[in-house]
Amino acid sequence: MRQKIIVLDFGGQYNQLIARRVREAGVYCELLPWNKPFSDWADESLAGIILTGGPNSVYEPASPRLGREIFDLGVPVLGICYGMQLINYILGGNVEAAGVSEYGHTLLHTADTGLFRHVDRETAVFMNHTDRVSRVPDGFEIDAWTQDCPVAAFSCASRGIYGVQFHPEVRHSVQGAQMLRSFLFDVCGCAGDYRPEDTIEHMLSEIRRQAGDRKVVAGLSGGVDSSVACALANRALQPGQLTCVFVDHGLLRYREAEQVMATYRDNLGLNVVHVDASERFLKALEGVTEPEKKRKIIGEMFVRVFEKEAAKTGATCLLQGTIYPDRIESGMGGSATIKSHHNVGGLPKDSLFKKEAIIEPLANLFKDEVRAVGSALGIPKEMVWRQPFPGPGLGVRVIGEITREKLDILRLCDHIFLEELENAGLQESIWQAFAVLTGVRTVGVMGDGRTYSHCVALRAVTSDDAMTSEAAEIPYPVLKKATSRIINEVRGINRVVYDVTGKPPGTIEWE
Ligand code: XMP
Numbered sequence: 001m002r003q004k005i006i007v008l009d010f011g012g013q014y015n016q017l018i019a020r021r022v023r024e025a026g027v028y029c030e031l032l033p034w035n036k037p038f039s040d041w042a043d044e045s046l047a048g049i050i051l052t053g054g055p056n057s058v059y060e061p062a063s064p065r066l067g068r069e070i071f072d073l074g075v076p077v078l079g080i081c082y083g084m085q086l087i088n089y090i091l092g093g094n095v096e097a098a099g100v101s102e103y104g105h106t107l108l109h110t111a112d113t114g115l116f117r118h119v120d121r122e123t124a125v126f127m128n129h130t131d132r133v134s135r136v137p138d139g140f141e142i143d144a145w146t147q148d149c150p151v152a153a154f155s156c157a158s159r160g161i162y163g164v165q166f167h168p169e170v171r172h173s174v175q176g177a178q179m180l181r182s183f184l185f186d187v188c189g190c191a192g193d194y195r196p197e198d199t200i201e202h203m204l205s206e207i208r209r210q211a212g213d214r215k216v217v218a219g220l221s222g223g224v225d226s227s228v229a230c231a232l233a234n235r236a237l238q239p240g241q242l243t244c245v246f247v248d249h250g251l252l253r254y255r256e257a258e259q260v261m262a263t264y265r266d267n268l269g270l271n272v273v274h275v276d277a278s279e280r281f282l283k284a285l286e287g288v289t290e291p292e293k294k295r296k297i298i299g300e301m302f303v304r305v306f307e308k309e310a311a312k313t314g315a316t317c318l319l320q321g322t323i324y325p326d327r328i329e330s331g332m333g334g335s336a337t338i339k340s341h342h343n344v345g346g347l348p349k350d351s352l353f354k355k356e357a358i359i360e361p362l363a364n365l366f367k368d369e370v371r372a373v374g375s376a377l378g379i380p381k382e383m384v385w386r387q388p389f390p391g392p393g394l395g396v397r398v399i400g401e402i403t404r405e406k407l408d409i410l411r412l413c414d415h416i417f418l419e420e421l422e423n424a425g426l427q428e429s430i431w432q433a434f435a436v437l438t439g440v441r442t443v444g445v446m447g448d449g450r451t452y453s454h455c456v457a458l459r460a461v462t463s464d465d466a467m468t469s470e471a472a473e474i475p476y477p478v479l480k481k482a483t484s485r486i487i488n489e490v491r492g493i494n495r496v497v498y499d500v501t502g503k504p505p506g507t508i509e510w511e
Contacts, residue, residue, distance in 0.1 A: 081128070139159070142154050223321070291396060413490055
């Protein structure tokens with residue numbers, strides 16, 4: 001049986017990253033809401049539990065809390081930030097408001113104990129807390145401290161209980177991954193043999209089991225997730241059982257529909273139907289400015305198009321390329337809903353597709369795991385490494401009301417920017433690059449006259465997994481060239497800005 005670690009989510013912003021790091025270490029894990037009943041997940045495959053950070057304070061009456069039973073499950077427990085304070089609280093230690101909040105890089109002093117046996121005695125970590133442990137429970141020892149935090153890590157090795165006040169999961173904690181590995185391997189005894197591509201056979205049989213002999217329609221967007229999902233389904237199902245639907249919602253990039261269709265036809269041997277639904281989508285979006293509303297409308301429209309195609313083929317199942325972060329960021333865990341990803345937005349109540357007929361073979365995988373599966377399936381490199389593009393497309397990159405005119409302007413700006421990045425050989429180092437029509441008009445001067453036109457923002461980010469990102473440091477001459485081309489070649493733009501915001505505090509997309 002495959003070992004698993006359960007990460008209980010108390011709402012902190014880095015919680016998905018904890019799960020990522022555990023899987024990167026070759027250990028399967030799932031992120032679940034903190035209040036999910038133990039009976040749903042505490043089985044013989046359980047090797048350890050991680051309690052995440054969160055925005056609360058353990059002494060607030062409404063804070064999420066667990067009872068002592070969490071320590072009776074017979075597996076080690078690691079608490080991170082709020083998770084550590086919770087352990088301390090449950091076991092009778094003291095937590096107090098620190099005089100100063102500690103935020104950012106901090107020098108951690110470690111003892112040769114707990115999770116710190118394989119790291120330096122002084123190592124940089126990332127802190128983000130206001131409360132701190134002031135007295136540890138009986139039987140616990142202090143494993144690490146910082147200048148402002150006398151108990152930065154503690155443990156009771158005999159009971160397999162560990163806590164760290166800082167965030168080992170973020171890259172700023174330079175040796176954080178090693179500390180997590182110590183928990184997984186030295187403490188929990190995990191084997192570290194999980195590889196996403198080894199789950200292909202399981203995914204194929206799950207698709208077969210869920211579909212049975214029913215016909216299936218699949219949403220195909222041109223992105224890596226849906227391409228891999230469709231390639232899996234194509235392998236799993238009988239000839240004629242699967243119809244892939246590529247929906248042109250009018251919110252695609254420059255010449256995207258032609259390119260994507262050609263790639264599918266030439267490379268994947270899929271049965272793909274191209275549906276031009278742009279009229280319907282744009283009509284439904286008329287006058288809508290609020291981002292979540294746009295996402296919900298686009299999500300519902302997709303389902304309606306799939307239903308229509310399903311009716312033509314007699315399909316009753318819908319296959320989607322939903323991946324793990326989509327579900328988590330849409331509020332499946334204990335964390336706040338940041339954005340409703342369209343394929344998790346929930347089916348309209350009257351949908352023809354019943355809940356049990358939704359097949360999501362990648363729903364437990366992170367993006368790089370999907371890419372590993374895609375490569376193992378022989379999907380061409382340029383598809384597996386295609387930049388992510390959001391399901392709602394340019395709909396969330398035209399800020400404010402979406403019109404055909406704005407979409408046309410944006411498409412051209414985006415195309416020019418990407419072309420200049422390509423010319424400069426920068427595409428490979430960038431996670432995602434695109435243009436955003438800001439919804440702001442500015443005054444300019446062109447020739448001898450005044451202009452009052454759109455301002456476009458360029459955005460390029462580097463990232464490992466889209467959960468955090470930094471603005472890419474594009475050489476200035478490249479930005480300048482792209483800017484001058486945009487101003488000269490795109491009517492309706494008189495100003496170009498470059499977005500240098502990281503995530504957090506920004507998100508990658510503007511809406
Ligand atoms: P944010 O903007 O939340 O985006 O930092 C993280 C990553 O997800 C992509 N994204 C989406 N992908 N449906 C998708 O399939 C969506 O609704 C959606 N919204 C954002 C975004 O492009 C980035 O890669």
